[in-house]
Amino acid sequence: MERAVVFAGFGGQGVLLAGKILARAGMKAGLEVTWLPSYGPEMRGGTANCTVVLSDEPIGSPIAESPDVVMAMNGPSLDRFESRVAKGGALIINSSLIDRGVGRADVRGILVPANELARELGEPRVANMVALGAVVGALGVVPLAAVKEAMAAELGAKARGNIVALNAEALDLGHAKAEVT
Amino acid sequence: MADRQLMTGNEAMAEAAIRAGCRTYFGYPITPQNEILEYMAAHLPRAGGTFLQAESEVAAINMCYGAAAAGVRTMTSSSSPGVSLKMEGISYLAGADLPCVILNVARGGPGLGNIAPAQGDYFQATKGGGHGDYRLIVLAPSTAQEAADLAGLAFDLSDQYRVPALILADGMLGQMMEPVALPPHRDPATLPPKPWALTGAKGRDPNYIASFALEPTVLRDLNVRRHARYREIEAREVRWEEVATADAEVLLVAYGTMGRIAKTVVRRGRERGIRVGLLRPITLWPFPYSPIRKLAERVRAVLTVELSAGQMWEDVRLAVEGRCATPFYGEMGGVVPTPSEILTEVMRHV
Numbered sequence: 323m324e325r326a327v328v329f330a331g332f333g334g335q336g337v338l339l340a341g342k343i344l345a346r347a348g349m350k351a352g353l354e355v356t357w358l359p360s361y362g363p364e365m366r367g368g369t370a371n372c373t374v375v376l377s378d379e380p381i382g383s384p385i386a387e388s389p390d391v392v393m394a395m396n397g398p399s400l401d402r403f404e405s406r407v408a409k410g411g412a413l414i415i416n417s418s419l420i421d422r423g424v425g426r427a428d429v430r431g432i433l434v435p436a437n438e439l440a441r442e443l444g445e446p447r448v449a450n451m452v453a454l455g456a457v458v459g460a461l462g463v464v465p466l467a468a469v470k471e472a473m474a475a476e477l478g479a480k481a482r483g484n485i486v487a488l489n490a491e492a493l494d495l496g497h498a499k500a501e502v503t
Numbered sequence: 504m505a506d507r508q509l510m511t512g513n514e515a516m517a518e519a520a521i522r523a524g525c526r527t528y529f530g531y532p533i534t535p536q537n538e539i540l541e542y543m544a545a546h547l548p549r550a551g552g553t554f555l556q557a558e559s560e561v562a563a564i565n566m567c568y569g570a571a572a573a574g575v576r577t578m579t580s581s582s583s584p585g586v587s588l589k590m591e592g593i594s595y596l597a598g599a600d601l602p603c604v605i606l607n608v609a610r611g612g613p614g615l616g617n618i619a620p621a622q623g624d625y626f627q628a629t630k631g632g633g634h635g636d637y638r639l640i641v642l643a644p645s646t647a648q649e650a651a652d653l654a655g656l657a658f659d660l661s662d663q664y665r666v667p668a669l670i671l672a673d674g675m676l677g678q679m680m681e682p683v684a685l686p687p688h689r690d691p692a693t694l695p696p697k698p699w700a701l702t703g704a705k706g707r708d709p710n711y712i713a714s715f716a717l718e719p720t721v722l723r724d725l726n727v728r729r730h731a732r733y734r735e736i737e738a739r740e741v742r743w744e745e746v747a748t749a750d751a752e753v754l755l756v757a758y759g760t761m762g763r764i765a766k767t768v769v770r771r772g773r774e775r776g777i778r779v780g781l782l783r784p785i786t787l788w789p790f791p792y793s794p795i796r797k798l799a800e801r802v803r804a805v806l807t808v809e810l811s812a813g814q815m816w817e818d819v820r821l822a823v824e825g826r827c828a829t830p831f832y833g834e835m836g837g838v839v840p841t842p843s844e845i846l847t848e849v850m851r852h853v
Contacts, residue, residue, distance in 0.1 A: 354682070
């Protein structure tokens with residue numbers, strides 16, 4: 323088993339953090355993982371992405387030619403990665419900011435209004451966790467509970483008040499969107 | 504399974520250095536290795552060591568010279584253009600027979616280049632980037648775990664042979680995170696003694712450390728003794744990994760980041776029934792000439808893959824010496840070839 327996920331969006335949308343949390347959850351679940359960020363001269367408002375590979379064997383290439391799941395938090399990310407998703411893979415589309423769906427018949431498109439759902443929770447910054455919940459659902463190789471634990475560990479000392487609980491709710495909301503009905 | 508931490512290659516090397524007993528670090532910022540300085544600034548003082556951000560790369564390597572002469576485990580790090588600036592100091596360290604660990608988290612070049620992963624510094628690392636007739640022990644990790652393991656080994660080998668050791672990584676390995684099982688902490692007081700170090704001459708004859716000998720026969724003799732140690736290193740310290748070589752028709756030779764990507768090529772090739780194997784040099788100096796030569800006796804082609812125009816390729820051809828075809832595939836400027844592209848190249852030689 324080897325699966326690759328690309329997280330992409332504007333700098334500041336938390337795509338690198340979402341990837342880190344999935345990588346940490348995979349590690350805790352006993353898998354081999356790699357987390358590879360785009361590390362160009364990037365800034366808030368520019369584009370950012372990272373690739374997470376999860377495997378039950380040592381990982382060769384940390385670059386995914388055909389990711390199984392892509393989380394597109396903005397339009398440019400969908401345009402850039404849509405053609406690369408593996409056949410039978412999934413595209414998580416942040417429909418709060420992207421006004422189109424998937425243009426391919428061989429890929430599952432999951433529309434998640436991540437920003438709106440986050441606002442309904444009262445914390446706009448958890449939009450990335452809503453989308454990550456959908457990624458976890460579509461991917462199906464790391465339990466949601468492990469992702470919640472990894473989220474709490476990754477936020478660590480920065481998490482004050484009910485932040486961990488809010489992020490966990492966000493993960494649940496997104497996860498429900500990706501469940502096959 | 505040992506407790507694993509999710510770390511970047513840069514952090515893994517920094518933490519492993521501290522655990523190996525490194526107690527002085529001198530550096531100057533440059534992308535993509537700034538996390539090493541940040542990590543050392545935060546953690547080395549807590550281990551009782553000294554972190555110093557020098558005024559330049561040249562200053563940093565000369566601070567290492569001083570710390571090494573005093574017998575302390577010392578390290579500097581930089582990325583390609585910054586490592587070029589250190590070359591004079593590295594030659595002096597070699598000339599003074601001082602141990603030191605240098606990390607090069609290489610980037611695209613030449614010149615200012617860019618910050619993407621590249622392997623264009625192979626010649627500089629393995630063939631003497633500085634002046635004079637010297638060698639560095641050169642280690643090339645391909646994962647964050649191996650980066651941590653080799654950082655510890657670099658200190659041990661450098662002390663044992665009194666030869667500076669360079670770890671040749673690249674921006675991808677420096678920036679990516681993987682699980683790492685860290686080695687235990689070693690107390691510097693328990694490391695092998697350095698009776699040659701400048702520790703104050705109370706109760707003993709003074710030690711003398713310099714890379715300077717005006718009299719040609721004296722300098723010649725120093726070089727002869729040093730080169731005898733190089734021969735010893737070549738005999739004992741060659742390290743490499745082989746994957747699926749037993750029945751290989753095409754042998755890939757690749758190191759570092761390219762070496763791990765080549766593992767994916769081998770796996771995908773084998774899934775399609777292509778008999779492809781990999782030899783991944785772990786020490787770039789001493790270079791695994793002999794294992795490559797042995798495999799060259801029974802494969803059709805040895806395909807070298809690098810993030811350069813073909814630098815290690817020269818050593819591969821020296822190893823093969825015409826026993827089989829020696830094609831090359833590479834990318835430059837920070838472009839990383841995909842497994843599919845490399846596999847297509849492999850197919851041309853089956």
